[in-house]
Every structure is written in C-alpha cells, then in structure tokens.
Amino acid sequence: MRIELKKIEINERLSDETCCFSADLYINGRNVGIAYNRGNGCPTDYYATTPEGKEQILKAEDYCKTLPPIKSGEHTYEMDLEFYIDNLLNSHVKQQSQKKMQKRFKDHIVIGNDRDVGYRYVNIQTPIEATLKSESGRAYIKTVLETLKEQLESGDQVLNDNIPTNIFKAAGFGENQYLDNDLQLATKARKQSKSIGKKM
Structure with a gap:
C-alpha cells in the first residue's frame, strides 16, 4: 500500500510543541482525505473527504498495524496510520531543510x-x-x-x-x-x- 502526503503546508508561526501542518492524504495514488496537526502538542489527525476515501483510510489503518514497530533510542513505538503520517511529514521537513542547507553552501x-x-x-x-x-x-x-x-x-x-x-x-x-x-x-x-x- 502506498501512503503519501501531497500539497504539504507548514505554518512555522503556529508550530509550538508539534509541527503545525495540513496536507492532502493520498492512498495508492488517490486523494482520500486531509491530514493535519494544529501545532499545540495534540496528535496528528486525519479524515476522509469522500465515502470511498473513508474506506481507503480504514484499509490504511489496518495496513499500518501490520508494519514493524519503530525503535528510537530506548523506546519502541507501535506503527499506526497517525505515526506513519508523522514519519512522512518528518521526512518532508528534513528534505526541505537539506535543500535550504545545500543552497547555503x-x-x-x-x-x-x-x-x-x-x-x-x-x-x-x-x-x-x-x-x-x-x-x-x-x-x-x-x-x-x-x-x-x-x-x-x-x-x-x-x-x-x-x-x-x-x-x-x-x-x-x-x-x-x-x-x-x-x-x-x-x-x-x-x-x-x-x-x-x-x-x-
């Protein structure tokens, strides 16, 4: 299953305890909904924009639960769709940061x-x-x-x-x-x- 974030918009001013963002959620190449975080420390949330999107999101939730847990330092985190989305966002932020740094060189x-x-x-x-x-x-x-x-x-x-x-x-x-x-x-x-x- 291919899960992607597209049209990612980050609001650095509102990013406090977490990254404030919104993005289109794509599953297997189709726009199924919206993923977002208000930047105030709350978990990342997502919702479907169509009935078909809701069905695809449910399948993505089940799929993510089959993925291996992620180890970070001494902690191990069980994978779910929210965590998967957060990892996609983190990868995007790192890529953008690397591009900015590369320009500074x-x-x-x-x-x-x-x-x-x-x-x-x-x-x-x-x-x-x-x-x-x-x-x-x-x-x-x-x-x-x-x-x-x-x-x-x-x-x-x-x-x-x-x-x-x-x-x-x-x-x-x-x-x-x-x-x-x-x-x-x-x-x-x-x-x-x-x-x-x-x-x-």
Whole structure:
C-alpha cells in the first residue's frame, strides 16, 4: 500500500510543541482525505473527504498495524496510520531543510553537529566555488576556517560539501570536524567537464 502526503503546508508561526501542518492524504495514488496537526502538542489527525476515501483510510489503518514497530533510542513505538503520517511529514521537513542547507553552501560556511537538527552559518563575500579558483581565495577560505575552528563546540563539524579536504587540513581541522569531500568534488568536476565538452 502506498501512503503519501501531497500539497504539504507548514505554518512555522503556529508550530509550538508539534509541527503545525495540513496536507492532502493520498492512498495508492488517490486523494482520500486531509491530514493535519494544529501545532499545540495534540496528535496528528486525519479524515476522509469522500465515502470511498473513508474506506481507503480504514484499509490504511489496518495496513499500518501490520508494519514493524519503530525503535528510537530506548523506546519502541507501535506503527499506526497517525505515526506513519508523522514519519512522512518528518521526512518532508528534513528534505526541505537539506535543500535550504545545500543552497547555503554556495556562499556560506555551514556548521552543525547534526544535518537534520539545525546548523549555523557564516557568510562568505563571494561564492565559494569562485573563491577557491585563486590562490588568494583559497588562503581566504583557510583563514575563515581557522577562525571558525576556535568556535566549534563539541561534536560540531563543517557541513559544506564544496570545500576540498586539503584546505581543512591546512586550517588545522581534525578528521571528525569536516566532511571528506574530495571524491564528490572530483565527480562534480568530471561532470562539468563532460557537459562543457558536449556544448563545444
């Protein structure tokens, strides 16, 4: 059974103890109802918008009860449709957060200890990719990293995937304080050179 949320709308202002959202609930490709949470700590709720939707939701409730429980830390949670919907929403929120963070990599150095929880960032005067093309630009990034290294808290690391490993090492970073991006950068450069070759 395929259960999906579409047209997800999140209201961050009203999100207090839980995420305030509303979304269309789809089962096996059909819009069957609405899922929502008021953001005040109450459980996520859902309802059918048609008689056929009600029937599909009942089947989805039965289906979710057959799924294995989810372990989180020391706790184990039995699966039901409400929990399934919450997991879909959490995945959506994480994806959106990752996209925002990825955009920040262009002209920010991003720091955090969990890519899914939160991060802080420092603005770079010009896009990092362009800055790294010159010796002075690489020296500038190294200087910024040296300053940031002194501000790292326990478990923090630079999350950027667009800064070469040798610059981190030159700035005195330990292996657990940055991501090893060399393979990814080399792959990206290869793709760009192939793309340029095709255009020519």
